[in-house]
Amino acid sequence: MILARNIKDRALFEGFNKVGIVGAQSLADEGRRLKEWLARGYHGEMGWMERDVEKRISPQEIFPQARSVVVVALNYFTPQQHQQNPTTGKVSRYAWGDDYHDVVKEKLTSLLSWIREREPSAEGKVCVDIQPTMDKAWAVRAGLGWLGKHSNVITPEHGSWVFIGELLLNLELDHDTERVEDHCGTCTLCIDACPTAAITEPYVVDSNRCISYVTIELRAPELPSEIDLSGWLYGCDICQDVCPWNRFEETTSETRFAPREGNVNAELDEILELTPETYAVRFRGSAMKRAKLSGLQRNARALTCVHHDT
Ligand code: B12
Ligand code: SF4
Ligand code: SF4
Helix, strand or coil, X not given: CCCHHHHHHHHHXXXXXXXXXXXXXXXXXXXXXXXXXXXXXXXXXXXXXHHCHHHHHCHHHCXXXXXXXXXXXXXXXXXXXXXXXXXXXXXXXXXXXXXXXXXXXXXXXXXXXXXXXXXXXXXXXXXXXXXXXCHHHHHHHCCCCEXXXXXXXXXXXXXXXXXXXXXXXXXXXXXXXXXXXXXXXXCCHHHHHCCXXXXXXXXXXXXXXXXXXXXXXXXXXXXCCCCCCCCEEECCCHHHXXXXXXXXXXXXCCHHHCCCCCCCEEEHHHHHHCCHHHHHHHCCCEXXXXXXXXXXXXXXXXXXXXXXXX
């Protein structure tokens, strides 16, 4: 019989930095807050967040046999730093290397195969970001970290530069019950540093005001004029860069997260000159494809205008 301990050891062997296992219960409290967040319109134009709400709350809605949730965190920190250069746009750290969806999915799929070799009755579903689950809520429940006031999960060992994924399993396993205490205390550095006041209250982000949302998810042909991009072309790391829990980060051992050429600060001229063909080659296997060519060029135009106006 396969034990929770065996699965956790194997998850670490696959390269994950943290793992916890919890029961596949509905996320009642987190679900209520998700509904409040949606009712306030904080999801902006991410209609898919609203459509899948019941699936996000209850794991059985996406995998009826779910009994346990194996939750993993994978460190993506590399030591490079952004430069302030008006001819380039800053790219958020999570998108510097190979697309994390592929990397995390590959590791979780390999974990599932390993489990099935030992327990042929095992069935599972791999989730990372794009499946309708609440990754952060599961990470907190599984004791991987706490939800920081910037609303990202902070692990005490690796800070918040971690991706989160889950493996839903039909197996009854021993579950972790200890959570990590909230260590934000009286700190408000992330809230104070956010240039668009997107953290409307501790732990709550209004996507409409968030640079990450407008540069990646918003499909409008022009960016809202009231949002100051602060030099960001794709995503935004400000609230995590200022967090004291990210000061002692260790470099990831996942080599696929090493920054690709020109991806920490991207040349705006190069982005503006891309054609659909050169774009497909330049960003193959990169998380930056989420903004699509039109979105990237819209963002680059917005940054170029600021540069010319000043
Ligand atoms: C939608 C989404 C976004 C939206 C909304 C962000 C958000 N705050 O949720 C936008 C586009 C803005 C976004 C941006 C980013 N994202 Co995003 N995103 C998601 C996605 C798809 C869903 C998250 C979700 O359900 N949000 C809905 C709200 C309701 O959830 P919430 O913020 O967790 O809400 C909780 C709190 O408000 C809390 N709460 C409310 N009041 C109170 C009071 C107290 C006292 C407490 C303790 C809690 C509390 O309760 C709610 C429910 O638990 C997840 C992947 C997934 N499938 O889960 C990735 C995910 C959250 N994103 C991720 C990343 C990396 C980012 C960026 C850092 C990327 C970047 N560099 O640009 C930024 C960070 C911006 C920020 N400060 O949050 C990672 C985060 C990893 C981590 N360590 O936490 C995730 C988990 C993807 C992954 N699988 O790794 N994202
Ligand atoms: S990602 Fe940037 S814009 Fe969004 S909440 Fe954090 S600091 Fe604010
Ligand atoms: S900057 Fe301070 S308040 Fe914000 S998440 Fe980090 S420790 Fe918490």
